[in-house]
Amino acid sequence: MGNDDAAPGDKLQRLLELWDDMRDQGREPTAEELCADCPELLDELKQRIAALKATNWLEKPHNNNNVHGQ
Amino acid sequence: MGTSDVVAGRLQMWLDRLQAGDESARDELITHSCERLRSLARKMMRKYRRLQRWEETDDIFQDAVLRLHRSLQDLKPESVRQFFGLAATQIRRTLIDFARRHFGPEGIGAQEFVGFEAAEVAADGPVDLQQWAEFYEVLDNLPAEERAVVDLLWFEGLTQAEAAIALGVSVSTIRRTWYSARYFLYKALRHGQ
Secondary structure, three states, rough: OOOOOOHHHHHHHHHHHHHHHHHOOOOOOOHHHHOOOOHHHHHHHHHHHHHHHHOOOHHHHHOOOOOOOO | OOOHHHHHHHHHHHHHHHHOOOHHHHHHHHHHHHHHHHHHHHHOOOOOOHHOOOOOOHHHHHHHHHHHHHHHHHHOOOOOOHHHHHHHHHHHHHHHHHHHHHHHHOOHHHHHOOOOOOOOOOOOOOOHHHHHHHHHHHOOOOOOHHHHHHHHHHHOOOHHHHHHHHHOOHHHHHHHHHHHHHHHHHHHHHHOO
């Protein structure tokens, strides 16, 4: 998927953006699907996706978050 | 030209004077940015409701201003954006210190502290003051570009397009830096790296 001539870092970034965009559209792809033609990036992409999921709460601006620690 | 442009223009003038060695510009900078600094402190304290019982926003604000004043002796921000980035850093550090003072082992609010095992951050983010303090510490350790993007997108609630304009970079760069910042935070908060 994407340009095969791209540097691994650029390609990883594009795959991450694609994952994010598709998730926004309600069609979250798996890392395996995204890395079908670049299995060497699979583990790294999985980690990056896990990071975005775990920090999803940062998508809400600071003022709009629920208040914790009360 | 809008009011905010005029204020930004004045702040930039004092920043230029500070760069040129005019130490009186430090007082002018802080005096003329008080309203925005106070607003920033108030925003950042919203996560610290428990702390608010022990400290007034003004106490935090005054302490942060003193730190900012001191830091301007050594650091000379070149732009208004850098100046408020430095201010946000000082407010964060003040909050961390206040949280530790009150909710650390010897703190007067320690009996209220709900244990923290420095492990995982919940899906909705940090769940108590100690975790928030740790989160702000990790933020402090982010590379400068990542920290600036987190400040704009998360603290100030700008869109990626607005942040790109503010920092003079492409939306693509903002997005890459935002992902990078979140990966850094994920590793640091989850694994204590």
